[in-house]
Amino acid sequence: MAVTPVTRGRYAPPAPRRKLTATSADGSRLYAEIHGPEDPGAPTVVLSHGWTCSTAFWAPVVRDLAADHKVVLYDQRGHGRTPAVGPRGYTTTALADDLVAVLGAALEPGERTVLAGHSMGGMTMMAASERPEFGERAAAVLLCSTGSANLTAESMVIPMRSPGGRRIAHQVVLGSRAPLGPVTAVAKRILKYATMGHGATPEQVEACARIVHACPAGVRSRWGKVLAGLELTGGAARLEVPTAIVAGTADRLTPIVQSRRLASVLPRFEGLTELAGVGHMTPIEEPDVVVDRIRELVRDHLRTPETTTTEVKETSR
Secondary structure (H helix, E strand, O other): OOOOOOOOOOOOOOOOOEEEEEEOOOOOEEEEEEEOOOOOOOOEEEEEOOOOOOHHHHHHHHHHHOOOOEEEEEOOOOOOOOOOOOHHHOOHHHHHHHHHHHHHHHOOOOOOEEEEEEOHHHHHHHHOOOOHHHHHHEEEEEEEOOOOEOHHHHOOOOOOOOHHHHHHHHHHHHHOOOOOOOOOHHHHHHHHHHHOOOOOOHHHHHHHHHHHHOOOHHHHHHHHHHHHOOEOHHHHHOOOOOEEEEEEOOOOOOOHHHHHHHHHHOOOEEEEEEEOOOOOOHHHHOHHHHHHHHHHHHHHHOOOHHHHHHHHHHHHO
């Protein structure tokens, strides 16, 4: 059964200004889109979604930023409108290849950007940290609700006391190919427990459920197995750009300990925003906070002094 995103309200995906296809190193074709003004002076933001999500996940963030930013977002391989690949095409190397391909296809020569990644999208940036193409493009990074290693032992979706027991249980869940089925009331309760905080609204839960249930079971399983064996702490330690973190204290998938560990290894750490009672889906649960942090990174690391001065003069006229 096909599941489509919500079509009304803040969490409905806005129509892009332009759609494009990026070709990755292995020939995989990635769906991408651009929002915002055609103004060449508008700062650029690139958004990368997480496991089982799609471009639709960023809807409330895009709606705000696109007022005055060029916003680029894309579907990770197998998600949304990007086709699935063969079993060997699901690796952290592929995540990095795909991001580099999107940057090359969507950005102008010499154009730099602030990047924000949620969950697996943040891991994508850790995986790409040593790529010259990433270093040339990235002005700053925001990591939302993500981690670099040991996810299965530290996740609390299945709250077992033993780290070993949690590791085994979460490995089974991450690798499962069981279909999620239609978006029912029971399905939404399960998803809210696993991925969102107690205060998530019905509209937010509905939006997330529709996005997650649309992910093919085989894709979910293959990427889940990658996450189960994840080790990107070295990549995080080589992320040589200003990097900020946003995370919820009630995140069961990538608990707050993961964000605190990242904060300790990032070379140019720009601060950790801990959101009390918020779960894993921070860009939907607290989009205003995510937008504010992105705007701060743009202001501090992407806009040139000349641009800022010009804007001040124009505003004062």
